[in-house]
Amino acid sequence: MNATTPSALLEATGTRAVLAQLDAELVGLAPVKGRIRDIAALLLIDKLRAEQGLQSTPPSLHMCFTGNPGTGKTTVALRMAEVLKQLGYVRKGHMVAVTRDDLVGQFIGHTAPKTREVIKKAMGGVLFIDEAYYLYKPENERDYGAESIEILLQVMENHRDDLVVILAGYRDRMDTFFGSNPGMASRIAHHIDFPDYSEAELMQIAELMLGQLNYRFDEQAVPAFGRYLNLRRQQPHFANARSIRNALDRIRLRHATRLFQADSALSKEQLTTLQAEDVLASRVFGRQETTA
Ligand SMILES: Nc1ncnc2c1ncn2[C@@H]1O[C@H](COP(=O)(O)OP(=O)(O)OP(=O)(O)O)[C@@H](O)[C@H]1O
Numbered sequence: 001m002n003a004t005t006p007s008a009l010l011e012a013t014g015t016r017a018v019l020a021q022l023d024a025e026l027v028g029l030a031p032v033k034g035r036i037r038d039i040a041a042l043l044l045i046d047k048l049r050a051e052q053g054l055q056s057t058p059p060s061l062h063m064c065f066t067g068n069p070g071t072g073k074t075t076v077a078l079r080m081a082e083v084l085k086q087l088g089y090v091r092k093g094h095m096v097a098v099t100r101d102d103l104v105g106q107f108i109g110h111t112a113p114k115t116r117e118v119i120k121k122a123m124g125g126v127l128f129i130d131e132a133y134y135l136y137k138p139e140n141e142r143d144y145g146a147e148s149i150e151i152l153l154q155v156m157e158n159h160r161d162d163l164v165v166i167l168a169g170y171r172d173r174m175d176t177f178f179g180s181n182p183g184m185a186s187r188i189a190h191h192i193d194f195p196d197y198s199e200a201e202l203m204q205i206a207e208l209m210l211g212q213l214n215y216r217f218d219e220q221a222v223p224a225f226g227r228y229l230n231l232r233r234q235q236p237h238f239a240n241a242r243s244i245r246n247a248l249d250r251i252r253l254r255h256a257t258r259l260f261q262a263d264s265a266l267s268k269e270q271l272t273t274l275q276a277e278d279v280l281a282s283r284v285f286g287r288q289e290t291t292a
């Protein structure tokens with residue numbers, strides 16, 4: 001008789017709560033959320049198998065998150081760390097986020113201690129390596145990045161039940177990196193692609209972020225922000241949700257300036273409501289008119 005149902009275990013481990021939070025906090029990303037649920041299911045079933053005395057080996061969970069800037073890779077990695085903690089896969093569930101400079105030294109003999117130090121900090125949680133392809137510089141014969149990769153590979157194999165490595169970056173560069181680093185490619189069990197957000201999703205993200213900050217768009221501000229999105233998305237350096245957060249910061253600044261200039265008693269309504277003019281003063285509109 002199996003005493004524990006998967007659903008009871010989801011509840012008891014607190015995994016359901018983390019997954020629900022992921023759902024509520026992140027707009028869209030259905031394929032990403034699906035993959036995380038799959039991984040949670042795998043770990044839960046492994047637990048249930050262990051309870052029944054069946055062979056249970058912790059699966060390898062090193063991952064690669066690919067996608068454009070601001071698509072949610074770092075945020076999802078943080079949540080992933082929590083899920084892994086709830087399911088008892090890692091002890092602590094924290095995340096250490098690094099880039100090449102944190103792992104690789106400038107001089108001979110500096111790289112190994114640097115990499116080992118980072119690994120030590122990340123043990124029991126997730127090591128998130130952003131723009132991981134910079135670890136490998138084939139044009140530079142004596143590059144110390146290779147040394148760091150070697151150490152990472154060993155740890156990914158030997159400590160895989162207490163450290164999850166997540167590599168992140170642009171899809172095409174990650175593919176090239178794996179092409180020249182088969183050892184790394186073979187140790188990554190899960191590849192998760194983060195798509196760019198649609199305009200409708202970006203609007204939802206904006207409204208979610210505003211809600212969290214106790215702001216809202218009034219009726220005219222919504223279509224104004226829609227027009228903003230449409231223009232901003234076509235401009236260089238557009239970084240998905242990150243650009244939305246930055247745009248909202250500037251809109252809040254203009255809102256504050258407007259209220260300040262009025263210099264009257266301010267209602268809660270006024271303090272929370274962003275208007276079309278706060279949006280339309282953006283450079284994005286000016287630029288469009290001069291270039292069109
Ligand atoms: N789907 C989403 N719903 C709501 N907010 C989101 C979503 N995706 C990202 N964000 C928010 O956008 C910001 C940028 O996200 P994050 O840093 O996770 O992106 P990233 O893919 O790691 O970007 P980068 O490649 O630039 O490091 C964060 O503030 C995050 O909370």
Ligand SMILES: [Mg+2]
Nearest residue numbers: 073074075130
């Ligand atoms: Mg990031």
